[in-house]
Amino acid sequence: MKIELITPRGFCRGVQNALDLLDKALAQGLQPYVLNEIVHNKTIIAAYQQKGVIFVKDLQSVPPHSYIVFSAHGVSPGTRSQAAARKLKILDATCPLVKKVHQEAVAYTRQGTHIIYIGHQKHEEAAGVCGEAPQNITLIEKASDIALIPRGQKQYAVLTQTTLNVKETARLIAELKKIWPHLREPDKKDICHATTVRQEAVQKAAAQVEAIIIIGSQNSSNSARLQETAAAAGCRAYLVDNYRELPPEIKQYQRIGLTSGASAPEYLVQECLEFLQT
Ligand code: SF4
Structure with missing residues (x-):
């Protein structure tokens, strides 16, 4: 089997910043609560839960005066007001x-x-x-x-x-x-550079392989878009959290591409590579 490791892949700047902020809070001995998921990746969430981070679906579950982390995805002004009303201390990981x-x-x-x-x-x-x-x-x-x-x-x-x-x-x-022919658009497109270049790389690789594996969680928007991009280019596309979720037929391919979403850790890609090579 020939395996093409697709680049760029993995953490974007926004994800890395969010994880750094949470790591810093833990290193300072704080008890951080996180509204929703810090990034959409099951493995990362499980690892932070092990370290004592508490993930909540709403701010009512957070005791007043606690530290609350807003994820890379950002929150509405209404959520910020609620946090202020509960006197929560905000650690803001919203991507710029x-x-x-x-x-x-x-x-x-x-x-x-x-x-x-x-x-x-x-x-x-x-x-x-x-x-x-x-x-x-x-x-x-x-x-x-x-x-x-x-x-x-x-x-x-x-x-x-x-x-x-x-x-x-x-x-x-x-x-x-x-x-609306005069529809206004921002000077710089809102779809970010990290998303754009990862999709371009998958599209290019799709012409040379039979299937592409994307390491990422199902609820990760950018990972799901990589799967769509590969499929639209005529390639079989597998979106999995880790190599254990791959179907047995995966070893039958002669040429396969391997990449990851912007919130998936690189060690999961390397684990998958090792699995494919054995
Ligand atoms: S995918 Fe783009 S917008 Fe979203 S966190 Fe990463 S860099 Fe920021």
Whole structure:
């Protein structure tokens, strides 16, 4: 079996910063609570639980005056207000690239521009950005959602989640522009560089292998987009947390690509490589 290790892969800057912040809190002897998952990766969450980090779904579960970590995905202003009301001490791991989208949402709203936000309904990042101006943002996931956008607004702008499928998002924006030719877009695209280059690398590798393994969790948006990218390029794509989840047929391939999502630790890739080589 020929194995192609795809690069770039693994931790992006935002994930690394979030993990560093949590490690620093633990090193200082703090008892950190984390709202939702610090990053979307099962192995990482389990490791931090072992170290005493407490993950919560809502702030009501956090005792007043405790340390609360906001994940790389960011939170809404409403969540920040709740934290302040409970006198929680905030350790903010929101990725700067997600913060940029929050700032764009605030600026467009001030200008009276209606925002079309392309993202995933249940994702924390989408909830955080839409929380900046819920009355002024319409979240859409696919072309059929365009019907949900209120007509007759003065101006329209588009913002996106940072981890979307680059090609699909471009197609959806092209559809929007057929209706709103003057649709405003940020100067610098919201889909982040880390997401873009990982998708490009998978697409390139897909032309040379029969299947691609993506190490990452099912709820990791950027990992799921890598799986979609490989599949769209005609490649069999496996998204697994670790090599133990691979099906037996995996050893039958002659040429296979191996990569990981932006929140998956490299040692899981190396474990998988070793498994494939034996
Ligand atoms: S995927 Fe992009 S936006 Fe999300 S944490 Fe990483 S660098 Fe930041």
